Amino acid sequence: MASPGGTSTCSEEGGLLAAVEQRKRKRMISNRESARRSRMRKQKHLDGLTAQSKQLRTEKEQLVTSLSLTQQQCAAVEAENCVLRAQGTELSRRLQALEEILCLVGSLSGGSPANLGGNFNSSSSWGSFMCMNQPIMAAAESLFYC
Template identity: 55%
Template sequence: MASSSGTTTSSGSSSLLQNSGSEEDLQLLMDQRKRKRMLSNRESARRSRLRKQKQLDDLMAQVAHLRKENSQIVTSLNMTTQHYLNIDSENSVLRAQEAELSHRLESLMGIVRYLNVTNVNGGFDHTGHGGHGDQDFFPDQFGSDAFMINPLMCFT
């Protein structure tokens, strides 16, 4: 029985050695997979950093482009505003000139109407006086005999 028990012991050791060898192989295989996974993760992280860097570079280029475009728009807006202010100033001058010329035209038309009436009436207005009595032909701002004193005073 001893021999059979020795045989059992020796076959148990051999079985233990086989298990131990396959455990080492399994451990080696797991270590290999772990290293492979670590390398793969490192490569993936490197690619991710490169993508992020490229995205950041693209965004910085876009920021530079938009700032340049914004600067051009501001410059154009300033030029347009200045042009508008110049045109507005010219329009104000033209409006003032138009008002002055309209006033002069009204004065001249009053003189022409006065002269036409005095010529039609033979030098006498409808009151029978020699053209000095009709105040309707004179603009109020000049006074009653403004045109008789100096007919061109509204043009000076």
């Protein structure tokens, strides 16, 4: 470096070199510390993602189990619904047949079915209809067409 008089001294150059070297060392230390903090942040972020991944996998397993159970319950309810529909259809058929019988009996006796209340207590007219008092069973083919 040049002094105002045009000459440079060795001590001034040595001092400037030492200052430059000291700034380089400070910068290097600062960069290393910054890199260390960056690695720590990255590791902390990775740990958080790993924990979140584990939590989401556990939650997924619970949801899959819950879904499977719900599907089983749904299938059971659908099967029960089919049986109930078949039984309802059978009851409707029986009711229609009984109404037809009442109309037939009413037309044969000359009265309306509503006025025939006493006639069905005798064993001769009511006994033939006792076969209707059986449990309702759904036919197998009606269960598959819900």
